[in-house]
Each structure stands twice: as structure tokens, then as C-alpha cells.
Amino acid sequence: MMDAWVIAMMLSASLMLGAFGLWALLWGLKTGQFDDPKKFLDGAQLDSEEALQDAIMLEKKKNELMEKKKREKEGGYAPPD
Numbered sequence: 001m002m003d004a005w006v007i008a009m010m011l012s013a014s015l016m017l018g019a020f021g022l023w024a025l026l027w028g029l030k031t032g033q034f035d036d037p038k039k040f041l042d043g044a045q046l047d048s049e050e051a052l053q054d055a056i057m058l059e060k061k062k063n064e065l066m067e068k069k070k071r072e073k074e075g076g077y078a079p080p081d
Contacts, residue, residue, distance in 0.1 A: 028034055
């Protein structure tokens, strides 16, 4: 059978670990540790004006293709582009 001091030591150790975990979580939230890292990679890739213009053109082409597929799925009349 366990002594009371063993239970007290286990309880205090688990409380300290839990408090440390809570502190670490709050610190991470406060300092932005859980922000999206992809935005930093995109920022590094698209740092010139030419790269940004290329990204805009790719996005426009993607949207045009999506609209074209949507019109084809509907099966209705679509005037030629």
C-alpha cells in the first residue's frame, strides 16, 4: 500500500507539469507560435513585383478554368470565349 507522501509527491509533480504545460500553451498563443507558417514561405517566394504579378495571373487562369468547368457541368449554352 502506498504511503501518503508518495501520493502527495505524485500529485504535486503532476500539478507542476500541468501548470508548466498550461504556461507553455498560453505563451505560444501570445507570441504567435501557432500562426500559419505557409504565409512566411509564400512571402519569401513572392517577394518581387514580377513574382506577385505571376501569382495573380496564375490565380486568374485558375478561376477562369473553374468557371469554364462549371459552365460545362451545367450543360447550358455557353458563348465562345
